[in-house]
Amino acid sequence: MTTKDIDENVRAELNRLRESIDNIDAAVVYMLAERFKCTQQVGHLKAEHQLPPADPAREARQIERLRHLAESARLDPAFAEKLLNFIIAEVIRHHETIAENVPPGDG
Template sequence: MTDAANDDAARAAALLREHRESIDRLDAILVYTLGERFKHTQAVGKLKAEHDLPPSDPAREALQIARLEDLAKKADLDPEFAKAFLNFIIEEVIRHHKKHQE
């Protein structure tokens, strides 16, 4: 390899390392944020079970989806992806809520 090609490869490796450090930091934020969200939804599940409330609330979900799609657009994130992601999380929450009610 020439010196120029070596320099180029070293620059690319450094950039890749920097991006991966940011990705790891953001993944940790996502995991801690989800953990915190689940603490609240577990409390909501308990409350719903104690008061005989239905596990899911489609009207609330519609509001959340609309809000998230709007946020996603502002954050330069694909709104369809944001919607699918929230639905995925909510499905899991509803599964937990149903367990509380068993």
């Protein structure tokens, strides 16, 4: 069965829901972009002061915080943790790249 074969009311509801999903996806992308703008600034600050790219204690606190937020939002905490771990890994990679490009003595 294709969407052409379904009832017009069902198709309209499906389209309405998909439009909402598309809007949410766009918001998620823009929010991630804003988050990465901030983490880039953190990376530059860390590099300038010879701080390590990773902060395991902060990361653990953030994961725990996000798990609690996920639970209160009725989202699978394991999924939220996997997502945050993916984001953290990307942030650390960015921080390492930034640190590699800071000239010696600039801190």
